[in-house]
Amino acid sequence: MNIIITIAVTAFVVLYAGLFKAKKALLPLTLVGLLVALGFVACSWNDPTTYYGMMRMDNFALAFSAISIVGTFFIFLLTQKYFAEGSDNIAEYFTLILFALSGIVIMVSYQNMSMLFIGLEIMSVSLYILAGIRKLNFASNEASLKYFLMGAFSTGFLLFGITLIYGATGSFDIAVIQQYLIDNVKTISPLFYPGVILVMIGLCFKVGAAPFHFWTPDVYEGSPSLITAFMSTVVKTAGFAAFLRLFAGAFEPLHDFWAPALMVIVIITLCIGNITALYQKNFKRMLAYSSISHAGYLLFSLVVLSANSASNVLVYAAAYTFASIIAFAVLILVKQKVGSDTIDSFNGLGKRNPFAAFALTVAMLSLAGIPLTAGFIGKYVMFLNVMGNYQVALVVIAILNALVGFYYYFKMIIAVWFKEGNETVLDTPFQYKIVLLLSVIVTLLLGVYPDLILNLI
Amino acid sequence: MELLLLLFLPLVGAIVTSLLKGTAAKVSALGFALLSLCVTIGLLTQFTPDATTQFAVSYPWIQQLGINFHAGIDGISMITVILTNVLMPLIILASFKHEYKNANAFYALILFMQSGLLLVFTALDGFLFYIGWEAALIPIYFICAMWGGKDRIKVNMKFFVYTIAGSLFMLVGLIYLYLQAKSFDINAFYALNLDSYQQGWVFWAFFIAFAIKMPIFPFHTWQPDTYTEAPTTGTMLLSGIMLKMGIYGVIRWLLPIVPQGVNDWICVVMILSVIGIIYASLIAFTQKDAKRLVAYSSIAHVGLISAGIFAMSTQGLQGVMVQMLSHGINVVGLFFVLDIISSRLKTNKIEELGGLAKVAPKLAITFLIIVLGTVALPGTNGFIGEFLLLYGVYNYNMWLGIVAGLTIIFGAVYMLRMYQKVMLGTTNDLTIGFTDIKGTEKIVLYSICALIIVMGVYPKPIMHLSEASVQHLLEQIKLKGLN
Numbered sequence: 001m002n003i004i005i006t007i008a009v010t011a012f013v014v015l016y017a018g019l020f021k022a023k024k025a026l027l028p029l030t031l032v033g034l035l036v037a038l039g040f041v042a043c044s045w046n047d048p049t050t051y052y053g054m055m056r057m058d059n060f061a062l063a064f065s066a067i068s069i070v071g072t073f074f075i076f077l078l079t080q081k082y083f084a085e086g087s088d089n090i091a092e093y094f095t096l097i098l099f100a101l102s103g104i105v106i107m108v109s110y111q112n113m114s115m116l117f118i119g120l121e122i123m124s125v126s127l128y129i130l131a132g133i134r135k136l137n138f139a140s141n142e143a144s145l146k147y148f149l150m151g152a153f154s155t156g157f158l159l160f161g162i163t164l165i166y167g168a169t170g171s172f173d174i175a176v177i178q179q180y181l182i183d184n185v186k187t188i189s190p191l192f193y194p195g196v197i198l199v200m201i202g203l204c205f206k207v208g209a210a211p212f213h214f215w216t217p218d219v220y221e222g223s224p225s226l227i228t229a230f231m232s233t234v235v236k237t238a239g240f241a242a243f244l245r246l247f248a249g250a251f252e253p254l255h256d257f258w259a260p261a262l263m264v265i266v267i268i269t270l271c272i273g274n275i276t277a278l279y280q281k282n283f284k285r286m287l288a289y290s291s292i293s294h295a296g297y298l299l300f301s302l303v304v305l306s307a308n309s310a311s312n313v314l315v316y317a318a319a320y321t322f323a324s325i326i327a328f329a330v331l332i333l334v335k336q337k338v339g340s341d342t343i344d345s346f347n348g349l350g351k352r353n354p355f356a357a358f359a360l361t362v363a364m365l366s367l368a369g370i371p372l373t374a375g376f377i378g379k380y381v382m383f384l385n386v387m388g389n390y391q392v393a394l395v396v397i398a399i400l401n402a403l404v405g406f407y408y409y410f411k412m413i414i415a416v417w418f419k420e421g422n423e424t425v426l427d428t429p430f431q432y433k434i435v436l437l438l439s440v441i442v443t444l445l446l447g448v449y450p451d452l453i454l455n456l457i
Numbered sequence: 458m459e460l461l462l463l464l465f466l467p468l469v470g471a472i473v474t475s476l477l478k479g480t481a482a483k484v485s486a487l488g489f490a491l492l493s494l495c496v497t498i499g500l501l502t503q504f505t506p507d508a509t510t511q512f513a514v515s516y517p518w519i520q521q522l523g524i525n526f527h528a529g530i531d532g533i534s535m536i537t538v539i540l541t542n543v544l545m546p547l548i549i550l551a552s553f554k555h556e557y558k559n560a561n562a563f564y565a566l567i568l569f570m571q572s573g574l575l576l577v578f579t580a581l582d583g584f585l586f587y588i589g590w591e592a593a594l595i596p597i598y599f600i601c602a603m604w605g606g607k608d609r610i611k612v613n614m615k616f617f618v619y620t621i622a623g624s625l626f627m628l629v630g631l632i633y634l635y636l637q638a639k640s641f642d643i644n645a646f647y648a649l650n651l652d653s654y655q656q657g658w659v660f661w662a663f664f665i666a667f668a669i670k671m672p673i674f675p676f677h678t679w680q681p682d683t684y685t686e687a688p689t690t691g692t693m694l695l696s697g698i699m700l701k702m703g704i705y706g707v708i709r710w711l712l713p714i715v716p717q718g719v720n721d722w723i724c725v726v727m728i729l730s731v732i733g734i735i736y737a738s739l740i741a742f743t744q745k746d747a748k749r750l751v752a753y754s755s756i757a758h759v760g761l762i763s764a765g766i767f768a769m770s771t772q773g774l775q776g777v778m779v780q781m782l783s784h785g786i787n788v789v790g791l792f793f794v795l796d797i798i799s800s801r802l803k804t805n806k807i808e809e810l811g812g813l814a815k816v817a818p819k820l821a822i823t824f825l826i827i828v829l830g831t832v833a834l835p836g837t838n839g840f841i842g843e844f845l846l847l848y849g850v851y852n853y854n855m856w857l858g859i860v861a862g863l864t865i866i867f868g869a870v871y872m873l874r875m876y877q878k879v880m881l882g883t884t885n886d887l888t889i890g891f892t893d894i895k896g897t898e899k900i901v902l903y904s905i906c907a908l909i910i911v912m913g914v915y916p917k918p919i920m921h922l923s924e925a926s927v928q929h930l931l932e933q934i935k936l937k938g939l940n
Contacts, residue, residue: 365595370591370595371587371588371591371592372588372591372592380522380628380632381522383628383629383632384522384632384635384636387629387632387633387636388636395629399625399626399629402625403618403621403622403625406617406618406621407614407618410614410617414602414610414614417599417602417603418602418603418609418610419610449518449519450519450521450522451518451519451520451521454519454521454522455521
């Protein structure tokens with residue numbers, strides 16, 4: 001609870017600091033707030049507490065909160081020089097991201113479906129505004145509107161599903177729902193089944209799984225890059241944590257019913273994400289589609305539930321988050337200098353800024369799943385999980401998709417190192433250097449010694 | 458502990474080298490390669506040539522997933538470790554004439570790859586083996602795609618996708634074995650009792666990865682282009698050492714783990730190998746580019762090696778051991794000679810050359826020795842290996858042995874014809890200004906020639922190294938076959 005309070009209070013303090021034109025204080029305040037929140041995470045470790053049957057801060061929730069907070073911390077560091085064009089609403093930016101983060105903490109720790117809804121909405125409403133925060137930019141407006149309409153639509157599904165489940169079980173509490181399923185194996189109310197499917201659709205919208213993914217590319221491309229980075233890393237991770245809490249927890253007894261539906265979604269998601277990413281000329285759009293395909297891999301852990309599902313998602317999400325943050329950081333750097341985010345604009349980056357190029361290479365190798373990077377361990381545990389259940393067809397599809405993935409991630413590596421581009425030197429601001437360096441270290445460290453995180457939950 | 462030194466020395470070398478600039482990077486790379494060679498010699502003096510695994514290390518690594526850092530050296534590993542660490546200094550020395558831009562990255566990648574290769578050759582844990590397998594691939598991809606020829610990007614993409622596809626299948630095979638054995642340890646894999654259906658699947662999952670790496674017909678299509686487009690150092694690494702990863706993989710991870718699967722499919726593999734020999738030889742005849750010719754000849758040689766493995770006899774496998782070393786040394790020599798020619802004359806086209814022997818007698822002699830080693834003249838290293846291999850294949854099936862035997866005749870024809878056209882005859886306008894080998898070129902070529910002759914005349918120490926391990930391996934296979 002103190003985590004949420006800290007983040008929310010920080011948000012308000014930052015807002016007021018903005019009101020009093022204390023521009024210089026915004027970033028330090030935010031970072032300190034996040035560090036305090038992270039400290040609270042560490043303090044409550046191994047001490048699960050339930051708050052009024054609404055939220056449960058167990059290790060699962062804490063681990064995902066920690067990843068989200070660290071991810072947000074890095075994204076805040078990337079704001080250096082990002083707002084150079086004299087915009088006045090930096091405080092709003094910061095506040096909204098912090099509000100979204102507090103929603104995320106609720107999403108990963110809910111014990112009651114109404115809290116799921118509240119957390120999701122706190123996060124989503126902040127994001128709708130953030131996506132459209134460039135008021136005069138056409139694409140930003142489009143992104144915001146699209147995101148809002150699609151988000152509202154999916155929330156409708158989610159709410160409808162929750163209602164049906166409430167109708168069947170008489171409770172919003174996920175422990176009660178699970179108990180209901182265990183007690184009434186033979187006599188589950190027919191209302192329950194459409195409820196599960198509707199909730200699944202609602203959550204699939206949020207995590208951008210196909211065929212509910214149509215909003216992602218446009219929203220990712222139109223939103224300011226920093227917000228896209230936030231959406232595709234922290235928000236996505238939170239979505240999966242929410243998914244996992246419900247489906248690996250409450251709905252687990254009904255696994256045989258919803259797993260086939262989810263499996264179809266996984267296969268479509270993998271194929272659409274990867275194959276479309278192959279044809280992208282714009283790096284940001286490519287990342288959007290690749291994020292769809294990663295959603296597919298992440299859903300593996302739900303298709304085959306095991307004791308390790310949660311830690312598998314944690315590893316994968318961590319690997320994906322840090323690699324994506326590197327990718328977006330370099331994207332922002334290149335875009336500021338070159339003014340475009342096509343893949344061609346990365347040509348010759350190896351000469352212009354070897355450090356950023358190296359970091360981007362590590363990120364691409366990790367996203368592609370090459371050994372000794374965190375991405376490989378993430379993919380490996382997913383494969384292991386699915387193979388353990390002898391879902392051979394799924395494994396073959398996953399492998400073919402991994403191959404396609406290699407192709408387009410290596411397109412970036414080729415552009416960066418092997419193609420000739422213009423020679424203007426690209427310098428890295430100090431905070432970017434820190435973010436890139438730390439992310440590279442984490443990516444390699446988790447790749448070489450994943451025990452650090454595999455045992456967490 | 459000595460083994461850890463062996464494995465991590467090149468890695469340390471890679472880090473040190475990457476921090477240096479220009480010539481210093483070259484020298485440091487050579488220094489670390491020579492140090493590795495010294496460590497290898499040190500290991501060799503302590504090594505007892507019996508069937509046991511020596512210098513073994515085992516540390517828990519990723520406990521959650523049952524993965525250990527478990528490695529060790531037996532006779533078979535020893536041969537490949539020697540191959541790697543003898544060739545590395547030669548390959549690095551051979552690159553001294555070239556001025557590669559970003560030399561520090563270039564040499565750091567080579568040393569990084571050396572670590573990966575050594576890991577492959579010593580790993581006794583499935584996961585560790587896979588890590589080494591990929592850790593050797595990534596650097597060579599960058600070496601070839603960064604410092605290669607005109608078409609390097611496209612060609613290397615093909616190479617990369619091919620090999621990574623193979624290794625993904627292998628990964629699935631490994632995971633499957635892990636789920637059966639509940640451990641990645643090679644001894645747990647050996648102890649498995651899979652039925653022939655399961656063994657068949659595992660066989661193919663592994664075999665495709667190894668076949669692509671070697672390469673065996675019809676998985677070879679990436680190879681000629683990649684060899685031609687790569688910088689010579691890359692070609693040497695690929696053909697001299699890297700393709701032995703596939704051969705070693707078959708011996709260590711395929712034969713003893715799924716003998717039944719091997720037995721069921723042996724016929725297909727044998728025929729593919731023999732087809733590869735004939736097919737590659739025929740194509741080698743028609744090549745106009747000497748580098749491509751050597752690339753195809755390499756496919757033919759590897760075809761024979763793979764046939765020798767699957768013959769599964771002591772002679773065949775001992776032949777593989779010797780031939781792995783010989784082929785590595787000879788092919789590095791061949792590519793180096795061609796590199797010397799092309800760096801001076803800017804061409805490797807057979808038609809445009811001729812008469813080099815007159816202007817460069819030292820090169821002519823060394824080149825002749827290497828060519829004779831390649832065509833398996835008695836008294837050179839190629840002879841021992843090919844003779845044993847053919848003996849093994851002949852024992853498996855007479856007709857296959859006869860067809861495979863054609864490789865010697867074919868090889869002699871196209872290699873000697875190439876030699877004749879390049880070195881003999883009259884000099885032309887282009888070749889008249891050719892200068893003979895000197896400096897580092899001399900050191901490399903003389904060392905290679907010395908190795909060819911010494912191994913050809915006195916192969917016993919090499920064969921003695923691996924004999925007990927090979928015997929043990931075959932007994933292991935037989936025992937499992939009886940169950």
